[in-house]
C-alpha cells in the first residue's frame with residue numbers, strides 16, 4: 588500500500604488539514620484585493636498541485652470537494668462522477684472501467700464514515716463540475732468564490748452553498 592493511500596485512510600487527519608486550510612483561505616481574501624486573483628493563482632498553483640497531486644492524485648479540476656467525498660478525489664473516478672458511484676461497481680468493490688482499481692466511491696464512503704467533521708457532507712448533491720475551471724487553482728477559486736458559481740438552471744441546496 589502506497590504512502591498516499593495510507594494517508595487517505597486517515598481522513599480525520601486530512602479533514603483537520605482541510606479545515607486549517609479553509610481557515611487560512613477565508614482570512615486571506617485581502618490578498619486577492621492586493622495582489623489580484625491571477626497573480627495569486629500564479630504563486631499558489633504549483634504548491635497546490637505539488638501537494639494535492641501527491642496525496643490525492645488531484646487532477647486540478649479547480650472546484651475542490653474533497654472534504655465532501657471522504658477526502659477522496661472524485662476526479663480520479665474514470666467517469667469523473669461527483670455524486671456517488673455508477674451502477675457498474677463490481678461485487679468485490681472494483682471499478683467497472685478499471686477492474687483492478689477499487690471504486691473510488693467505495694473508498695469515499697468508507698473514509699467518510701471515519702470522519703468526525705464533514706463526513707455527512709457525502710450526502711450533499713454536487714452541482715455539475717465547471718470544466719472551464721479545469722487547470723486552475725481551487726485554493727484561489729475558493730477565495731474568489733468562483734468555485735461556487737453554478738451553471739444556469741442549477742440550484743444548489745442551502746447546505747452546499749454554506
Ligand code: SF4
Nearest residue numbers: 645646647648651660
Ligand atoms: S476535487 Fe478537484 S481540486 Fe480537489 S483533489 Fe480532486 S481534482 Fe483536485
